[in-house]
Amino acid sequence: MIFFDLAVRNLKRHKVRSVLATVGIIIGVIAIASLGVMGSSLSVLFSGMVSDVSDTLLVTPHLAASSGDPFDPRNTLAARISDKNLGLIEKAAGEHRVIPMILASDRLHVRDASGYVTIYAMPAADIPFLLEEEAGIYPQGRSSGVMVGSLLADEFDLHPGSRIEVGGERVRVVGIAAERGMGIDINPDYAVIVTEDWYTERHGEQDYSRVVVKVGDLSEIEGVKAAIDQQINRRKEVVDVLDSREILEIFYETTDAINIFLLGIGAVSLLVASVSILNVMIISVTERTGEIGLMRSIGARKREVLRMFLYESLVLGIAGSIAGGIVSIAVAYYVTTTVAEYLTDFAMSAGAGIPVTVVIGYVAFAMAFGTATSIVAGFYPAWKAAQLNPIEALRYE
Incomplete structure (x- = not known):
């Protein structure tokens, strides 16, 4: 010592x-x-x-570089999924649920607050399948009602019956979507959800931003992914098929x-x-x-x-x-x-x-x-x- x-x-x-x-x-x-x-x-x-959605395949347009450096965002051409390719995806998916979406953004005005909000447009029948409702009802067809995400509703104190302005048009909130978190397929908590009919009536017919495929049997997810790739990307890369498990x-x-x-x-x-x-x-x-x-x-x-x-x-x-x-x-x-x-x-x-x-x-x-x-x-x-x-x-x- x-x-x-x-x-x-x-x-x-x-x-x-x-x-x-x-x-x-x-x-x-x-x-x-x-x-x-x-x-x-x-x-x-x-x-x-x-949100861990391991039963999901996300089909997105393959982005092509117009010229020069492919990592330069100025050279990236935005692409969409056409109705024809949607049909091929549905054929490859077979009995599994295929949900096409249009992803956009527009000006939101609520009382004295304003800003831009994400808009998800999809067939009316697919909204209940993809989202749970916390309050109110799901939007229907061409009706002027919209659904808003839970966190957006909390921030602006919205509830079924509230009036908001989307893209300069005053619309009624018919439902509040339950909180879901950031999903691989959709992030609705700070978004406005509308029907495809509602959106195309105001903005015209458009191709889809993404397609979500819900595979009922997880053992088939690899087969469905391969089938979609084979159907559409046979000659050239048209879409990217992402497995939610790979993304996670x-x-x-x-x-x-x-x-x-x-x-x-x-x-x-x-x-x-x-x-x-x-x-x-x-x-x-x-x-x-x-x-x-x-x-x-x-x-x-x-x-x-x-x-x-x-x-x-x-x-x-x-x-x-x-x-x-x-x-x-x-x-x-x-x-x-x-x-x-x-x-x-x-x-x-x-x-x-x-x-x-x-x-x-x-x-x-x-x-x-x-x-x-x-x-x-x-x-x-x-x-x-x-x-x-x-x-x-x-x-x-």
Whole structure:
């Protein structure tokens, strides 16, 4: 224990230097734990907002680049799905439900507020199949009534019978769609839903923006996807057929990549802090060269000198990691509370949130990483001190 006491004594003799090195570890630990929790929070938040519709195929027009760079949005030509291709999709889908949609946007005016809103137009018979109604009724045929999403209704205090202005025309809200979240097929919560007849009567006949295929038997989803691709894309790429499961898989892979990236940023900050410890330890060895020579001359062994300096870096690492862990728990609590509030606002995933074990795991990992980094940073100076020749060390000034 005498070597541990000597290590602590030396740290106390240089309080400012020791505190600054510890602060670096604290910041690094907070960065790793906080960014890790933040990444998990984003995953939880988006997962709560995304509606998992694993029985869905989404057929969208294949976009063609007119010329030049295909990633330049100015060169992208908007495409649509024609009635002819819709017929081919229905033929390939067989008994499974095919729902064509027109996706547009128009000016919305509600009392003193105005802005642009997304409009979904689809056959009247398909609206009840795709959406649940929270209040009122579904829009019918060419009637002037429209349905609005739940969150849009909450924001503007709309209810069945309310009057709103869409595209300069005053219409009546006949129904409120139940909250659904961001789906692969449709995101109705902040949208206006109308019948295809209603829309085409005002804007003329149009091709479709997308087609949703609801596959009743999940075991057939690959076969239906292949059949649609074979029917339409035989000669050239006309449509893209997206499997909702593939889209969700891409989503989760993306959130995992974001999480790893955030952890990487935190790790870099901790590595920078370890350089500070390395610098402190090298200075400490240089300042105490004479003391090291004296210790070696009275019988201290190399490994004991090595251990003494490792104790110094270990104390710095543990102190910084504990302080950083405590602050990280407070930051994690704030982040998880914020995410829970968002989930509550969206009325999704009751009770969902970041598991306590995940938060504790990130904090423990950050603390362990901070301690390990400190020991690694202090190893070279400690080894250098242990290798000093006692006679030369005693001569050092």
